[in-house]
Amino acid sequence: MNIQFKKGALELCVLSVLCRKDCYGYELVSDISCHIDISEGTIYPLLKRLKDEKLVVTYLQESPEGPPRKYYRISDRGREYKDQLVAEWLDFTKKVNHIIEGPSEGQKGRNPS
Amino acid sequence: MTLRENYLAxxxxxxxxxxxxxxxxxxxxISEHFDAALREGETEEEIIARLGTPESIATQYGYAAAAAPPAAGAAGRQNRGVGAGRIFGSIGLGFFNLCAGYPVLFVFWAAAAALAAAAVSIGLSGLLYLVCLCLSPVFSWAQDSLMQGFPLIANLFTGIGLVSFGALACIWTVKLFVVCIKVGVRYLVWSFKWIFCMKTKKEGDA
Incomplete structure (x- = not known):
């Protein structure tokens, strides 16, 4: 898929996954990369930025299989921001779909030809 | 060194x-990512292939691969791009300095110098006024240069007022000069650093 599309959507994907559950880095990366083909390393810089902007917070939690893991949790601000991003995304994709599919029969009549 | 150690280094x-x-x-x-992925049964080669190069990760963090060894491939191409951008940037900055940067600095300096001259002359005129006041009983030319028809006390206060205002203005101008020097030096240092590639952060980020 086009790399610019992916870059723009990645933030939305990360926030959406975190809305459902807290994740550690690898878990989050795997959840996303099983659907979208990305360089997994790009998620970590994104997570750092989200953390710097206080959209997510981190905490350490013991893991049964080894050293404690760093978990990411979405903040209230992050949820608000995600809702706003989702709304923009849906609106944008709807318009793009309209353009791709071309005007329907009903709309054609409005344009003088 | 293992692949993972190499990658992290x-x-x-x-x-x-x-x-x-x-x-x-x-x-x-990133180290935790390796641990978790290894536990899931991935090999170091697979993990690295999916992570992408250290250069691409560093770029995403806002640090371009300027320190990269002159290895062939994507990193080398990226460096050339950064170099060309920097050359054009330097030429642009040079022109900007000539047309806008240096004239603005010069205007600031000239304004500061003018204010300094004004401050010093106000202070000196006050001093002269006081000298004339002291000499006025003896010399008629000194008497002539004072304000006529005012009592002694008014003349005295005029002189003292002029001297103190001049001194105060001198102190202000010294401060203004300090600011001018700081701004000028900072601007020059910044612009030289920029031109001579001493800072490499945030390149190729767009």
Whole structure:
């Protein structure tokens, strides 16, 4: 898929996954990369930025299989921001779909030809 | 060195300009990623292939691969791009300095110098006024240069007022000069640093 599309959507994907559950880095990366083909390393810089902007917070939690893991949790601000991003995304994709599919029969009549 | 150690060492090198605490956190995150993926049964080769190069990660953190060894491939191409951008940037900055930067600095300096001259002459005129006041009983020319028809006390206050205002203005101008020097030096240092590639952060980020 086009790399610019992916870059723009990645933030939305990360926030959406975190809305459902807290994740550690690898878990989050795997959840996303099983659907979208990305360089997994790009998620970590994104997570750092989200953390710097206080959209997510981190905490350490013991893991049964080894050293404690760093978990990411979405903040209230992050949820608000995600809702706003989702709304923009849906609106944008709807318009793009309209353009791709071309005007329907009903709309054609409005344009003088 | 294992592939993983190599990878982390290279990333650390690329993030040399990052604040140390942040850098350690990044390295710990990537290291944790390796641990978790290994536990899931992935090999180091697979993990690295999916992570992408250390250069691409460092770029995403805002640190371009300027310190990269002259290896062929994507990193080399990226460096050439950065170099060309810097050359055009330097030429642009040079023109900007000639047309706008230096004239603006010069105007500031000229304004500061004019204010200094004004301050000094106000102070000196006050002093002269007081001297004339002292000499007025003896010399008629000194008497002539005072304000006529005013009592002695008014003349005295005029002189003292002029001297103190001049002194105050001198102090202000000294401060203004200090600011001018600081701004000028900072601007010059920044512009030289920029031209001579001493800072490599945030290139190729767009």
């Amino acid at each position: 290279r990333l650390k090198e690329l993030l040399a300009a990052m604040p140390p605490a942040d850098r350690e956190e990044v390295l710990a995150d």
